[in-house]
Amino acid sequence: MNDFQAVADRVEIEALRAEFTDALMMRDRPRLAALFTPDGVLRMPNIPVEQVGREEILAGGERLQRQWDFFVQNSHPGTIVLDGDTATGRTYVQELARALDGRQGMNFAVYHDRYQRTEEGWRFAERVYEVRYLDTSPLTGGAPRAADAAPGFDAPAPAERLERAADALRANGFTVEILDDAAAARVRVRELLPEGASVFTGASETLRLSGIEEDISGSGRYDAVRPRILAMDRATQADEIRRLAASPDVVVNSVAAVTETGSLVLASGSGTQLPANAGGAARAVWVVGAQKVVPDLATALRRIEEHALPLENVRAQAVYGRPSAVNRLLVLNAEPRPGRGTVLLLREAIGF
Numbered sequence: 001m002n003d004f005q006a007v008a009d010r011v012e013i014e015a016l017r018a019e020f021t022d023a024l025m026m027r028d029r030p031r032l033a034a035l036f037t038p039d040g041v042l043r044m045p046n047i048p049v050e051q052v053g054r055e056e057i058l059a060g061g062e063r064l065q066r067q068w069d070f071f072v073q074n075s076h077p078g079t080i081v082l083d084g085d086t087a088t089g090r091t092y093v094q095e096l097a098r099a100l101d102g103r104q105g106m107n108f109a110v111y112h113d114r115y116q117r118t119e120e121g122w123r124f125a126e127r128v129y130e131v132r133y134l135d136t137s138p139l140t141g142g143a144p145r146a147a148d149a150a151p152g153f154d155a156p157a158p159a160e161r162l163e164r165a166a167d168a169l170r171a172n173g174f175t176v177e178i179l180d181d182a183a184a185a186r187v188r189v190r191e192l193l194p195e196g197a198s199v200f201t202g203a204s205e206t207l208r209l210s211g212i213e214e215d216i217s218g219s220g221r222y223d224a225v226r227p228r229i230l231a232m233d234r235a236t237q238a239d240e241i242r243r244l245a246a247s248p249d250v251v252v253n254s255v256a257a258v259t260e261t262g263s264l265v266l267a268s269g270s271g272t273q274l275p276a277n278a279g280g281a282a283r284a285v286w287v288v289g290a291q292k293v294v295p296d297l298a299t300a301l302r303r304i305e306e307h308a309l310p311l312e313n314v315r316a317q318a319v320y321g322r323p324s325a326v327n328r329l330l331v332l333n334a335e336p337r338p339g340r341g342t343v344l345l346l347r348e349a350i351g352f
Helices: 003-025 029-034 054-065 159-171 182-192 205-210 212-218 225-230 238-246 274-280 297-320
Strands: 036-044 049-052 068-083 086-099 104-118 121-135 175-179 198-201 250-253 257-259 264-268 283-288 328-332 341-346
Touching: 003 029, 003 068, 003 086, 003 104, 003 121, 029 054, 029 297, 036 054, 036 104, 049 054, 054 205, 159 175, 159 257, 159 341, 175 182, 182 205, 182 212, 182 283, 182 341, 198 212, 198 225, 205 212, 205 283, 212 225, 225 238, 238 274, 250 274, 257 297, 264 274, 264 297, 274 283, 274 328, 297 328
Parallel strands: 036 121, 175 341, 198 250, 250 283, 283 341
Antiparallel strands: 036 049, 068 086, 086 104, 104 121, 257 264, 264 328
């Protein structure tokens, strides 16, 4: 290897390590997962956690992120030892964090890394997180917030805002249940769905991360519409796909935003999932993370453009090889059919 190539490799690996910290700080879990090889491993023995592959790293990161009040990581360059298309190295980090349950502290740690050159550039083949110092004394500072500022688009809304949204939704004809977390929603969805019903699930990170999509598509308890559609030819069976998606017995989905004035807002690139949500399905169940509660419709649209779309773009590129777009919007201001629409509003953040 010539000196120029070695310098270029070191620069790219340093950029990889810096992007890891940036994705972590920006809570951009899809980007963070993409920094690993497809079978890359993230190990944190002190927790203990071992995540193998991009999907596990993404899902595990989402679960961890939902526990934070705030998290700060500073990383410092360590060693890099090049060996052709592979390399090893270390990165030193200092972290401050407080969880929503009150756990907090500061630590100093080391990432022990293995890197791999790929067609996408250098990627992590393995990151092993080793804590060298831990102080769980109460932190004297906190995340700065104006007293009247709304939480960020990825921060769970506090209890009073959830209650306001729930009351407004009920006034608009929706059935609303406030649940602790995705695990509770998973159980409740199972209770709400009649066995043997045709059930269409929207393309939703909330449903995927919670396990609800797997329960519906893989359990055999229901006539799951989504797997049938995915197995069909979109060119020759487009009409059949349209009819299947538009009028199932039940649609289970999430939303991009729910307003404190009692509206649900859904966004879609193709529009395929919107008819069932709008009224084509006999019943609808929406599972909504607490971070999706916003004051009004204008803020809901801003949340879609500024927060949900960039995250969905990364997912769409990884899964479909093309970007997403907000080509269709559906705003449900009320539910005129009593008992049709159930909103499971969670106290935790999940999904986009």
